[in-house]
Every structure is written in structure tokens, then in C-alpha cells.
Amino acid sequence: MMGAAQIHPTALVAPGAVLGEDVAVGPYSIIGEHVRIGARTRIGPHCAIDGHTVIGPDNHFYRYCSIGGIPQDKKYAGEPTALEIGAGNTFREFVTVNTGTVQDAGTTRLGDDNWIMAYVHIAHDCQLGDHIVISNGVQLGGHIHIGDWAILGGLSAVHQFVRIGAHAMIGGTSSVRQDVPPYMIGAGDSFRPVGINAEGLGRRGFTPADVQVLKDAYKILYRRQLSVEQAIEALAVLQAEHPGEAPAVQTLLDFLRASSRGIARP
Known part of the structure; x- marks a missing residue:
């Protein structure tokens, strides 16, 4: 000592x-x-x-x-x-x-x-x-891998090998069995994303433009009935159209490309 x-x-x-x-x-x-x-x-x-x-x-x-x-x-x-x-x-x-x-x-x-x-x-x-x-x-x-600034609500359980992305927010008593992409907010058994953690992102210095582009990214990922591979292609196009917000979209793209368990769906 x-x-x-x-x-x-x-x-x-x-x-x-x-x-x-x-x-x-x-x-x-x-x-x-x-x-x-x-x-x-x-x-x-x-x-x-x-x-x-x-x-x-x-x-x-x-x-x-x-x-x-x-x-x-x-x-x-x-x-x-x-x-x-x-x-x-x-x-x-x-x-x-x-x-x-x-x-x-x-x-x-x-x-x-x-x-x-x-x-x-x-x-x-x-x-x-x-x-x-x-x-x-x-x-x-x-x-389990958990990114920076993530929040996990009380009494939630996360399955082995799951990845939870940066700035994601998991509601209380959730059961998380598949990967949760960055920026998502949701809850449930099993966990279901319902949108972007917009309020948390604003507190951490993300601009309104960042948040809007990530809301558009959510729609691409979850509202267009695309496969993950198709969503990645569409997100890359979105990123090119918004160079000022490219780093925020890149975090999401990197996560999706590395996912092996599949992502949580609504």
C-alpha cells in the first residue's frame, strides 16, 4: 500500500x-x-x-x-x-x-x-x-456493450451479447433481447423503440438540425419496412444530403453495420 x-x-x-x-x-x-x-x-x-x-x-x-x-x-x-x-x-x-x-x-x-x-x-x-x-x-x-450516455430504466433485463448504442434510453422494466441502435428511446417486453431521444440529445449539445436528421433516420430505419441492409443504404444517402449532421448519422451507420443479433423493432 x-x-x-x-x-x-x-x-x-x-x-x-x-x-x-x-x-x-x-x-x-x-x-x-x-x-x-x-x-x-x-x-x-x-x-x-x-x-x-x-x-x-x-x-x-x-x-x-x-x-x-x-x-x-x-x-x-x-x-x-x-x-x-x-x-x-x-x-x-x-x-x-x-x-x-x-x-x-x-x-x-x-x-x-x-x-x-x-x-x-x-x-x-x-x-x-x-x-x-x-x-x-x-x-x-x-x-453486453453499452455506449456513452445511455440510460437504462429500473428493473430492466438485458440479454447476453446485446449492444445498446450511445444516447439510447431504455424505459423501466424492459426486456432487451436485440441490439438497440444509438439515439433510440423505448420500452417494453420485449423492448420496442418509439422514437429518437430528442430531449436527451438536446441536453448534450446536439443541434436542432442534428435531431431532425436523426428523426428522419428513425423513419428510414423503422417506418419504410426496409431490411437493415436496405436501411443502411438509405441512411448513407441521407448522410450525404446533410453533411453538417454527418457525424451523428455515422454513429448510427457504424452501429448497424456491426450488429450481429439484429436490431429491436417496434
């Missing part, structure tokens, strides 16, 4: 753990020997952080979090897989985040400034970006 970490007398910190300056470890928490924790991170009471886990600075783990546990995968055979967490994230009560598996990248990753509410489960090999909000009780299966 190094720096001026503040460790409660009842906490157990393994000799090999590395704690940055001003890290605080609360009562009865346990830190494993392969854990590295960045400066100013706060760990509440009764947390367990183990595995090959690297945590950046300025994170906050509330009470009873379980971070870096082994994958809930019967194929796991004790390989030294990992978990990487960026900076400035908040993990509320009873959040669980597992390490990766050798069948995928081997590492579960979370970016920066994510807000993870109580009782959320983030399974092995998930890849989460930045500024994501995951509400209470959301359950993420393995190998």
Missing part, C-alpha cells in the same frame, strides 16, 4: 493491494491482493473488492458492493481474468460487477462518470462507456 489511505481498523486489506492517495476503506470491507485502487476513491462499509481489478480515481462504492468477483459462467476454470473501472463512477448499494472470461476479451470494462444504482448486476465481459445511468435493479447478462 502507498500514500495516505484511510483504512478502518475492521477492514481487511491484503498485503499485495495497492491503494492510491486519500483512498478511504470503510468498516468490514475486504480488498484482495490483486486490486489496485486510484486516488480519492471511497469504499463504504461491508464492500468486497477482489480479483485482478484496477479501479481509477474518484470512484465511490457505497455499502455492500461486490466488485471483481469471478464470472457466473460454468466455463470459467479459474483463469486470471480482469476488471477495469475508470474514474468518477458511483456504485450504489449491493452492486455486483464480475471479471471477464477467456472466451471473450478477458476483461470487463467500465469507463468514466457512470452512475450505477442499487442492486445492479454487471456480468462478465461487459463493456460500458462513459456517462451511463443504470437504474435500480437492472440486470446485465454477459458480453
Whole structure:
């Protein structure tokens, strides 16, 4: 250990753990020997952080979090897989985040400034970006990818290998079984998109012209009865017609071209 970490007398910190300056470890928490924790991170009471886990600075783990546990995968055979967490994230009560598996990248990753509410489960090999909000009780299966600024409503469940695009908004109690393209808003069992997350996009600096072009893109994707391949061709034409809004459309095109599960439909 190094720096001026503040460790409660009842906490157990393994000799090999590395704690940055001003890290605080609360009562009865346990830190494993392969854990590295960045400066100013706060760990509440009764947390367990183990595995090959690297945590950046300025994170906050509330009470009873379980971070870096082994994958809930019967194929796991004790390989030294990992978990990487960026900076400035908040993990509320009873959040669980597992390490990766050798069948995928081997590492579960979370970016920066994510807000993870109580009782959320983030399974092995998930890849989460930045500024994501995951509400209470959301359950993420393995190998899920979630883009920046996405919002997942409470008690929703996401099937393994699903991808959720940037700025998408998933309503509460949804069951997400196929990929959700960027910018979409919707809900349901199973999840059904109903439009573009226009209000959220405006808050994040998208121009009215961006939002209008993305509304047109939604109509191409969902209102014209096109296949994904046909929609991609039509979206490329839309992008060429609106060069000022091309980056926003490109994000949607890149997502559709990479989708392997198929996209959620109304």
C-alpha cells in the first residue's frame, strides 16, 4: 500500500493491494491482493473488492458492493481474468460487477462518470462507456456493450451479447433481447423503440438540425419496412444530403453495420 489511505481498523486489506492517495476503506470491507485502487476513491462499509481489478480515481462504492468477483459462467476454470473501472463512477448499494472470461476479451470494462444504482448486476465481459445511468435493479447478462450516455430504466433485463448504442434510453422494466441502435428511446417486453431521444440529445449539445436528421433516420430505419441492409443504404444517402449532421448519422451507420443479433423493432 502507498500514500495516505484511510483504512478502518475492521477492514481487511491484503498485503499485495495497492491503494492510491486519500483512498478511504470503510468498516468490514475486504480488498484482495490483486486490486489496485486510484486516488480519492471511497469504499463504504461491508464492500468486497477482489480479483485482478484496477479501479481509477474518484470512484465511490457505497455499502455492500461486490466488485471483481469471478464470472457466473460454468466455463470459467479459474483463469486470471480482469476488471477495469475508470474514474468518477458511483456504485450504489449491493452492486455486483464480475471479471471477464477467456472466451471473450478477458476483461470487463467500465469507463468514466457512470452512475450505477442499487442492486445492479454487471456480468462478465461487459463493456460500458462513459456517462451511463443504470437504474435500480437492472440486470446485465454477459458480453453486453453499452455506449456513452445511455440510460437504462429500473428493473430492466438485458440479454447476453446485446449492444445498446450511445444516447439510447431504455424505459423501466424492459426486456432487451436485440441490439438497440444509438439515439433510440423505448420500452417494453420485449423492448420496442418509439422514437429518437430528442430531449436527451438536446441536453448534450446536439443541434436542432442534428435531431431532425436523426428523426428522419428513425423513419428510414423503422417506418419504410426496409431490411437493415436496405436501411443502411438509405441512411448513407441521407448522410450525404446533410453533411453538417454527418457525424451523428455515422454513429448510427457504424452501429448497424456491426450488429450481429439484429436490431429491436417496434
